[in-house]
Amino acid sequence: MARTLRVELGDNSYPLVVGTGLLNRVGDLLTPHTKSNKVLIVSDTFLKARYMPVVLKSLEDAGLDVSTIAVPAGEENKSLTQFSDIQDSLVEHQLDRGSTLIALGGGVIGDLAGFAAAVYMRGIPYVQIPTTLQAQVDASVGGKTAINHPKGKNLIGAFHQPKLVLIDVRTLKTLDERDIRAGLIEVIKMGVIRDEPLFEMVEENLDAILNLEDATLIDMISSACINKAEIVAKDEKESGLRMVLNYGHTFGHALEAVTHYNRYRHGEAVSIGMNCAAQLAVNLGMFSETDFQRQHTLLKRAKLPIAFPPDLTPEALCAAMYLDKKTLGGKLRLILPTRIGEVVIRDDVDDRHVLEAILQCF
Ligand SMILES: NC(=O)c1ccc[n+]([C@@H]2O[C@H](COP(=O)([O-])OP(=O)(O)OC[C@H]3O[C@@H](n4cnc5c(N)ncnc54)[C@H](O)[C@@H]3O)[C@@H](O)[C@H]2O)c1
Ligand SMILES: [Zn+2]
Structure with a gap:
């Protein structure tokens, strides 16, 4: 096969x-x-x-x-x-x-x-x-x-x-099952940024995916790779469009950095990051509460974490975000969803809104 x-x-x-x-x-x-x-x-x-x-x-x-x-x-x-x-x-x-x-x-x-x-x-x-x-x-x-x-x-x-x-x-x-779940986040991410049918496929086939059924995995992995290949084909050297792949990653990288890369799998940190980016998009009035809940539910069903750990402070996370290499001229570049299947790149979001969304995700 x-x-x-x-x-x-x-x-x-x-x-x-x-x-x-x-x-x-x-x-x-x-x-x-x-x-x-x-x-x-x-x-x-x-x-x-x-x-x-x-x-x-x-x-x-x-x-x-x-x-x-x-x-x-x-x-x-x-x-x-x-x-x-x-x-x-x-x-x-x-x-x-x-x-x-x-x-x-x-x-x-x-x-x-x-x-x-x-x-x-x-x-x-x-x-x-x-x-x-x-x-x-x-x-x-x-x-x-x-x-x-x-x-x-x-x-x-x-x-x-x-x-x-x-x-x-x-x-x-x-x-390890933990690594399967963590890897799955990149597929869910792809669904949110540009492929609503792929998101729905994961919703409908989560058990078969976690049971590692061949045909379901082949379908899902092919779809994820086709999406990534299309993005890369349009932006081979990462000058613009490819940035959408960083959905959830600006928050996620900050979390990985402040926890010294040894507490979370990359995918787990991105899961928390996606929940936070989606919360920020809701607060800015650009993402519906229904779509937020849809992503939230899938992350929870996949047993992926969605909240920052209580021993960290929002300020430390914020500081780490501004140090991340994806900031441009001191401005944070955020990938924010407008619906399941579409995101926009924003570099005009006020720090106060970023901090507020992080606070809501503790
Ligand atoms: N180049 C890119 O576009 C890109 C994109 C995302 C991530 N990355 C990089 O990928 C790295 C993370 O990769 P990863 O999550 O695959 O981790 P990894 O390569 O560290 O693998 C995790 C562990 O799984 C083990 N392992 C691998 N395959 C296995 C299998 N089939 N069965 C059992 N154990 C197995 C490995 O020995 C390792 O201990 C990071 O360094 C990250 O920067 C690169
Ligand atoms: Zn990633």
């Missing part, structure tokens, strides 16, 4: 396959897209034991010359040290400009390995095989790659589009 979509980016266009049983077909799926037979698989230490063997065998059966590297799992490894180890591996195994790097893992591996591919020999082809829901519906589409600097997340990076994205929904079976 598989569906092939196409991310349309002119010369940088690429296919994205969503389905089951893709890991043992990687070799056959990759060979039409590669010019040299050398491949480096980059993964993490957990996935090395779980999924690397089947991918490795499939590539070797297709006649490819494969080497592998596994970095320790975790956000702290999206680092210069691991980046440097991957470069060492690329040099040691003599990959050339036509060789392929495969990123097998969650968003951390996708970002780290994607950035390694973006700069090795000024850019070599790479394939994304995302294994978390977050990475399948969000990080693997769009070509943003990055590593962290001790002073900030994603400070060092590049735009580099993959040659192919392979999403095997069965990999989600080994993921």
Whole structure:
């Protein structure tokens, strides 16, 4: 069972396959897209034991010359040290400009390995095989790659589009339920910003989604990826339109920062952020109470958090928001909903309104 979509980016266009049983077909799926037979698989230490063997065998059966590297799992490894180890591996195994790097893992591996591919020999082809829901519906589409600097997340990076994205929904079976719920927020977000039918699909199929039913996951992930691909196609280098993807993220990033990135999953912080952005939109008279309740209900049914934790202060959150890199000339840029399926970008909202909405979400 598989569906092939196409991310349309002119010369940088690429296919994205969503389905089951893709890991043992990687070799056959990759060979039409590669010019040299050398491949480096980059993964993490957990996935090395779980999924690397089947991918490795499939590539070797297709006649490819494969080497592998596994970095320790975790956000702290999206680092210069691991980046440097991957470069060492690329040099040691003599990959050339036509060789392929495969990123097998969650968003951390996708970002780290994607950035390694973006700069090795000024850019070599790479394939994304995302294994978390977050990475399948969000990080693997769009070509943003990055590593962290001790002073900030994603400070060092590049735009580099993959040659192919392979999403095997069965990999989600080994993921923590908490990570499934957190990844789901990016789908719900996509529904609110531009796709009311997708929002409704999640409302109607929440149980099947959380039970990881193949056909439902393939439908949902395809829809999320089509949406993201359309946005990226219109704004490949994030100059304007792509900003709508930050719905809930300005509040969410602030919450992640003040809780030192170790209390919430990214998606959980975004869930609270979306509830707060929606509250602000209601207060400004641009979003109906009915639509607010509709989003609120779905977040609660998905067991995602919607309120800021009581040990924080609204002032600390506000201060962190203004430090976020998405502010422009000191003005906060907020993505606010007007209905389920549409948002607007506003940079004229008074601080007082922002603080009031945060207060209401404690
Ligand atoms: N490039 C982009 O556009 C973009 C977009 C969103 C997020 N991101 C980045 O993605 C990262 C977060 O990604 P994430 O949420 O996937 O987290 P992650 O990559 O850290 O993965 C979370 C954990 O799940 C484990 N794991 C991965 N797949 C698994 C599976 N199938 N079964 C069991 N365990 C599995 C990993 O080993 C890891 O310990 C952040 O660094 C964020 O900045 C990038
Ligand atoms: Zn996000």
